[in-house]
Amino acid sequence: MPVYKAPVEDVMFLLNDVFPIERYNNLPGFAEATPDMVEAILGEGAKLCEEVFAPLNLTGDQEGCKRNPDGSVTTPKGFKEAYEAYAAGGWMGLAAPEEYGGQGLPSALNTIMQEFVSSANLALGMYPGLTQGAIAALLVHGSEEIKKTYLPKMVEGVWTGTMNLTEPHCGTDLGLLKTKAVPNGDGSYAISGTKIFISAGEHDMAENIVHLVLARIEGAPAGTKGISLFVVPKILVKEDGSLGERNGVSCGSLEHKMGIHGNATCVMNYDGARGWLIGQENRGLAAMFVMMNEARLAVGVQGLAQSEVAYQNAVAYAKDRLQGRSLTGAKFPDRPADPIIVHPDVRRTLMSIRAFNEAARALVIWTALNSDIAHRSSDEAQRQSADDHMGLMTPVVKGVLTDLGFEMAVKAQQMFGGHGYIEEWGMSQFVRDARITMIYEGANGIQAMDLVGRKLGKDGGRAVMAFFNEVAAFCQENAGDENLKGFIAPLEQGLNHLQQGTMWFMQNAMARPDNAGAGATDYMHLFGLVAMGYMWAKMAKAAHARKAEGNGVAERMDAKLTTGRFFMERMMPETAARLACISAGADTTMALPAEAF
Amino acid sequence: MPVYKAPVEDVMFLLNDVFPIERYNNLPGFAEATPDMVEAILGEGAKLCEEVFAPLNLTGDQEGCKRNPDGSVTTPKGFKEAYEAYAAGGWMGLAAPEEYGGQGLPSALNTIMQEFVSSANLALGMYPGLTQGAIAALLVHGSEEIKKTYLPKMVEGVWTGTMNLTEPHCGTDLGLLKTKAVPNGDGSYAISGTKIFISAGEHDMAENIVHLVLARIEGAPAGTKGISLFVVPKILVKEDGSLGERNGVSCGSLEHKMGIHGNATCVMNYDGARGWLIGQENRGLAAMFVMMNEARLAVGVQGLAQSEVAYQNAVAYAKDRLQGRSLTGAKFPDRPADPIIVHPDVRRTLMSIRAFNEAARALVIWTALNSDIAHRSSDEAQRQSADDHMGLMTPVVKGVLTDLGFEMAVKAQQMFGGHGYIEEWGMSQFVRDARITMIYEGANGIQAMDLVGRKLGKDGGRAVMAFFNEVAAFCQENAGDENLKGFIAPLEQGLNHLQQGTMWFMQNAMARPDNAGAGATDYMHLFGLVAMGYMWAKMAKAAHARKAEGNGVAERMDAKLTTGRFFMERMMPETAARLACISAGADTTMALPAEAF
Secondary structure, rough: OOOOOOOOHHHHHHHHHHHHHHHHOOOOOOOOOOOHHHHHHHHHHHHHHHHHHHHHHHHHHHOOEEEOOOEEEOOOOOOHHHHHHHOOOOOOOOOHHHHOOOOOOOOOHHHHHHHHHHHHHHHHHHHHHHHHHHHHHHHOOOOHHHHHHHHHHHHHOOOOEEEEOEEEEEOHHHOOOEEEEEEEOOEEEEEEEEEEEEEEOOOOOOOEEEEEEEEEEOOOOOOHHEEEEEEEOOOEOOOOEEEEEEOOEEEEEEEEEEOOOOOOOEEEEEEEEEEEOOOOOHHHHHHHOHHHHHHHHHHHHHHHHHHHHHHHHHHHHHHHHHHOOOOOOOOOOOOOOOOOHHHHHHHHHHHHHHHHHHHHHHHHHHHHHHHHHHHHOHHHHHHHHHHHHHHHHHHHHHHHHHHHHHHHHHHHHHHHHHOOHHHHOOHHHHHHHHHHHOOOOOOHHHHHHHHHHHHHOOHHHHHHHHHHHHHHHHHOOOOOOHOOOOHEEEEEEEHHHHHHHHHHHHHOOOOHHHHHHHHHHHHHHHHHHHHHHHHHHHHHHHHHHHHHHHOHHHHHHHHHHHHHHHHHHHHHHHHHHHHHHHOOOHHHHHHHHHOOO | OOOOOOHHHHHHHHHHHHHHHHHHHHOOOOOOOOOHHHHHHHHHHHHHHHHHHHHHHHHHHHHHOOOOOOEEEEOOOOHHHHHHHHHHHHOOOOOOOHHHHHOOOHHHHHEEEEEEEEHHHHHHHHHHHHHHHHHHHHHHHHOHHHHHHHHHHHHHHHHHHHEOOOOOOEEOHHHHHOOOEEEEEOOOOOEEEEEEEEEEOOOOOEEEEEEEEEEEOOOOOOOHHHHHEEEEEEEEEEEOOOOOEOOOOEEEEEOOOOOOOOEEEEEEEEEEEEEEEEEOOOOOHHHHHHHHHHHHHHHHHHHHHHHHHHHHHHHHHHHOEEOOOOOOOOOOOOOOEEEHHHOHHHHHHHHHHHHHHHHHHHHHHHHHHHHHHHHHHHHHHHHHHHHHHHHHHHHHHHHHHHHHHHHHHHHHOOOOOHHHHHHOHHHHHHHHHHHHHOOOOOHHHHHHHHHHHHHOOOOHHHHOOOHHHHHHHHHHHOOOHHOOOOHHHHHHHHHHHHHHHHHHHHHOOOHHHHHHHHHHHHHHHHHHHHHHHHHHHHHHHHHHHHHHHOOHHHHHHHHHHHHHHHHHHHHOOEEEHHHHHHHHHOOOHHHHOOOOO
């Protein structure tokens, strides 16, 4: 069975040494989050993930979900109990406001726990994950009454939540959506239509399911400006908060998918179901987009999570599997062959995955802390700059961490040879599960367009300039630091390529938007490399400082530094190729008539 | 249901204009292969693949193979009939010698047909594909008696073949294998042991199955020098050629795999099964390696094949799916949205796949023609240089075309958004099926080591120097050709990087072999880029010549040229990054102690 150990130690290095969490003491919820407390919390979370979630991953994949003739859905064996353990542990409301039963802790802790959960069992983790997304939407846009009705039960985990956006003919282009909402005259609406790809749309884990549904109110304008958001419970809630009759929404069928078999991906049929408006009429998309940054960050984390667990299993296999001899002579002459970790190509592969994982985790934590600042700081300028960071980095985290998370899971699978291709080792599942993260919450091409088309130019480029300035200042401040040799020069080079790419868009994409579209994905990856390179430079600095303090961490810090150097030597050089692709522009890309394809 | 149309037109361009097949008229079998005849043959093959094989692909994946309680295996519905149609059409023996019932045509035609078959239905195509591999081994190493006993039936397709190498504890490192062969005293051996991952090991398509099995004769030396090759029929063949009793070999179980569900991947139990030696005692690995080039070429073709069929389906979807509007204003204002092929990021994706497919196909055909020359030419120097080419290019074709074939299938899947992740569209299957090609017939890390560790230095670097000289000469000859602007300079640049990488190994890997191991995969990909870039330059030259002739091919040739330019602008720049990785050497890669992982 696959192994998993939550990387608590690496997280604590990031929270204590790289982005010291104590620095944020003045933010609500952070004062309680002392290093000791954080370590204790994450230790408990790790235990739940390692001992309860992870052992159900492979069996959940093999069993999948079953829709019963009455439309109910049975999840894999053990999922319900594991979910209940999660809810009972208070994890659903870790960062939710105390007034609804939450613990009000930093949402960054929740993001970290999302990594552990997603590594241990992505399909299972999606049930609470979607609930947290629905909670976030209701918190921002729900009326007091709606919040009082739904939030305590959701935070407690007794009810779960979903997002209903996609329809058969529209996913990315929500302006096309057709689901109708007709006023019932009593403040509620009758919702009718079909939604597809609804994760956790129906299941047996919770007493009720709270659907957030995009629909078009009768007579609303066409396109995206006529879409409203509704809350539609599976079972109607009575005035006293108890459950009443079944609402007119049901699961029509389950999708057969490449992966995340343990999660019920439903076709949901709305047949005059009663729903209540969330936020303003026709402003449903805006309401959805508020929680999009957090949702996309969470999906980026899922990409990292699959890479991390795939890496851990590849390492275990590479130390155990005997095959061939080291190129420099037998390392274990008493055994029939050496373990494959002696082979440089195996090492190279493991180092690549590790160098990605550690940089990605740093990028996630940095961004999650900014999310907390953006929501909790009392200083407007601080809120604004943190919000700038979030907006800019969200498509990068989502797009790059899932593209690479998948690629790294594939590399890890490769270490197993033929054993990676058969299902019993679990490596195929990590790859199949990772694949969805590149698609949902906005396919990665959309992330690239969001970055290039919306985020770059926003507020006169304020966010991107702040990022460039921060990285450039770091390089300048540390240029003379002998410890950071091998880090600063490649980072500066990467930043230079990124700035050239940005400049190229400024000069060439205004007059010809296709030039932005044709280079967007390469730009997103270039941005990701520089952001991860910056994370490595910061981690290297922190590792040296930590090492200087002593405390027996030298070996661990040396490994960190070596891994960082690997990133700089082997992964940063790609920035030049990305820049070349951007600068090639759209001419050749767009030259063929559609019929030529 | 997924679509597939065999790219006969593109193949004919390669055979008529780029590597004119008529040039090889003097080789046995080639005189019959006139352009018209080739086109007619491939047209028939295309029809079989499009109309019989392709419609069974998705259902074959969903049904999979079933092992019955008596150890027999049932393949998916329709597979047996489709296989029979293939055999009845004479495809099994297309390139096999006439004396055994074959047609003796160029094996390049068979390689081309392998692409069509693998695109249409990889799992089904593996049954005849493995049989052709077994035929090749028997042709070279079998005694006259063995050839007479087995080959006619195999060429007819009434019996199929398999390769039995892998055991639970050894795949790459065959020196560890334990299967035993004990002389029976009558010229036969009793074979005992367990083989795993045996494709087409048991099925219901043929009257008999001819297993080629690696085993160790009692008392043989340890390691790879004590391995012999045996033919072990599922049903013993009587003196008169009719079938006798069942032999002591059976399928113990089927593997549950990520893909190629329609192919029966068996654990094979040998329990004193009667087998006959093929070739010399203890020289079994050498006997296997003779057919390795062809087998690896065929797997490279499978990588291309999955990319091609995934591309065709992505194109169909991109023209059909309406979502969003062109960045330059609505292209179809009368429709609710534009088809997604208007979006530059979609175009970029489709162009990438197409640019890879067409270059890969050229590289395959070039290499397959060299295989024919190596086997059929009466001129020793010509045979040698063709054999050099085969040896050098085989790991590149296998490693690069499967790594990229998979990557391209993933890109094609991405075009479908959520629809790519559910099984009914078939895109998930292309990705899952493509994944095995990176693993079997030697995982791609092994291909890279074969290239760097064995092929580069062989015969004083004769093969690689010949390749460098050929590309350099082409660049020099065509440097002034205005038509090839945009092709020659990037190709020269790529070649320069490849030569630098080669030089780096020469200077750094002798003293420290890990430097070769740590750079091998990057070198293989750098080599692949240059080889494909060379194919594009040759195709561009041929396309211009063809265009100058007129005949209404201008649009098709323009599309070819545009696709080639895309490759040069967007895919060749990666050579610099690959060189940087090679030159980084092994220091950082090998620095961590194994316990640090």
